[in-house]
Amino acid sequence: MNNVVRNDNSAAKSRRRRRRPRRRGGASASTNTNSATTSGNSAKRSGSGANGPKSAKPNSGGAKKSSKSPKSARPSKQSNNRGGRKNGQDRNNRRRHAQTKRTNNRRAHSSRAQNAAPMQTSIETSAGGLVVSGLAEAVGDGGKVNLSRIYVALIGRHDRRGRLLWSMPKGHVEPGEAFDSTAEREVWEETGIRGEVIDELGVIDYWFVSDGTRIHKTVHHHLLRYVDGDLNDEDPEVTQVMWVPVDTLVERLAYADERKLARRAHNLLPDLSRAEKRAGRQTPR
Numbered sequence: 001m002n003n004v005v006r007n008d009n010s011a012a013k014s015r016r017r018r019r020r021p022r023r024r025g026g027a028s029a030s031t032n033t034n035s036a037t038t039s040g041n042s043a044k045r046s047g048s049g050a051n052g053p054k055s056a057k058p059n060s061g062g063a064k065k066s067s068k069s070p071k072s073a074r075p076s077k078q079s080n081n082r083g084g085r086k087n088g089q090d091r092n093n094r095r096r097h098a099q100t101k102r103t104n105n106r107r108a109h110s111s112r113a114q115n116a117a118p119m120q121t122s123i124e125t126s127a128g129g130l131v132v133s134g135l136a137e138a139v140g141d142g143g144k145v146n147l148s149r150i151y152v153a154l155i156g157r158h159d160r161r162g163r164l165l166w167s168m169p170k171g172h173v174e175p176g177e178a179f180d181s182t183a184e185r186e187v188w189e190e191t192g193i194r195g196e197v198i199d200e201l202g203v204i205d206y207w208f209v210s211d212g213t214r215i216h217k218t219v220h221h222h223l224l225r226y227v228d229g230d231l232n233d234e235d236p237e238v239t240q241v242m243w244v245p246v247d248t249l250v251e252r253l254a255y256a257d258e259r260k261l262a263r264r265a266h267n268l269l270p271d272l273s274r275a276e277k278r279a280g281r282q283t284p285r
Contacts, residue, residue: 119209119212119213119214120212120213120214121213121214121215121216122213122214122215122216123215123216123217123218124172124215124216124217124218125172125173125217125218125219125220126170126171126172126173126182126186126217126218126219126220127170127171127173127179127180127182127183127186127219127220127221127222128168128169128170128171128182128183128186128187128219128220128221128222129168129169129170129183129187129197129201129221129222129223129224130152130153130168130201130221130222130223130224130265131152131153131169131187131191131193131195131224131225131226132150132151132152132195132223132224132225132226132246132269132272133150133151133152133153133226133243133283134149134150134151134226134283135150135225135269135272135273135276135277135281135283136273136276136277136280136281136282136283137149137282137283138150138269138273139273139274139276139277143274145269145270145273145274147245147246147247147266147269147270148245148246148247149245150245150246150269150273151243151244151245151246152243152244152246152249152265153169153187153191153193153231153241153242153243153244154166154167154168154169154241154242154244154249154252154253155167155168155169155190155191155233155235155238155239155240155241156238156239156240156241156242157237157238157239158239164239164240165254165255166244166252166253166254167253167254167255167258168221168253168258168261169186169187169190169191170183170186170190170219170221171185171186171189171190179220179222180197180222182220183197183220183221183222183224184196184197184224187224188229189235190235190237190238190241191229191231191232191241192229192230192231192232192233192234192241193226193227193228193229193230193231194226194227194228194229195224195225195226195227196224196225196227197222197223197224197225198222198223198224198225198272199222199223199268199272200220200221200222200223201221201222201223201261201264201265201268202221202260202261202264203218203219203220203221204218204219204221204257204258204260204261205217205218205219206257221261223265223268223269223272225276225281226283226284227284228284231243246265246266246269249262249265249266250262250263250266
């Protein structure tokens with residue numbers, strides 16, 4: 001009996017031994033479940049400790065994250081807009097400052113001009129003209145006049161830039177002196193040629209400033225018949241003197257108002273040449 005009982009006990013022990021692995025398996029499963037639960041709890045604790053309860057919910061966190069992303073982009077856009085507005089305001093401020101500065105400069109200039117002493121004005125009168133050689137000799141058969149055979153005396157002066165400018169001789173009218181007498185005297189002083197007035201050529205006037213004085217100058221021009229003399233440039237105000245064919249006179253003259261007078265001389269000289277020939281006046285040699 002005792003042996004039987006032992007055998008039964010050994011069988012029971014063997015059954016118990018066979019069951020242990022299942023108990024161990026169940027225990028391990030429960031252990032794994034507990035570990036999973038523990039890890040979940042630790043994740044919750046870590047989430048609540050680091051990012052708060054909202055980061056522990058991935059779905060809700062993702063949705064909120066996507067909803068926040070456009071909002072996070074808006075401040076940068078607004079900042080860019082603010083920067084653009086600021087740059088535009090800066091440009092407008094600079095423009096206004098420049099306009100104000102120009103206005104102030106104009107006001108200051110006008111106030112100085114008003115406070116400055118008025119410029120003195122002087123009136124001057126001069127006379128001169130063209131001394132002509134070869135009038136009678138220019139008339140051909142049938143009364144046709146060849147202007148290339150008529151010569152006039154011009155003077156040349158250097159301007160401030162060093163250019164040689166050609167013009168008609170002229171000078172100031174002395175007190176009590178007639179315009180034609182002044183023309184004869186000035187032509188002789190500036191060219192060395194003596195002439196006699198035969199016709200009026202025209203009057204020009206212009207304004208200029210010299211030594212702080214505004215000058216209104218009027219010049220009476222004449223046509224003069226050659227009498228005698230040789231060209232010279234003894235006048236210190238004259239650089240050169242030369243005879244110029246009448247047909248090239250317009251392009252030689254430097255000033256527009258004198259060029260107008262030269263065109264008028266073209267119209268007057270044919271009749272004057274024929275009159276000189278009829279009168280038998282030959283040009284002195």
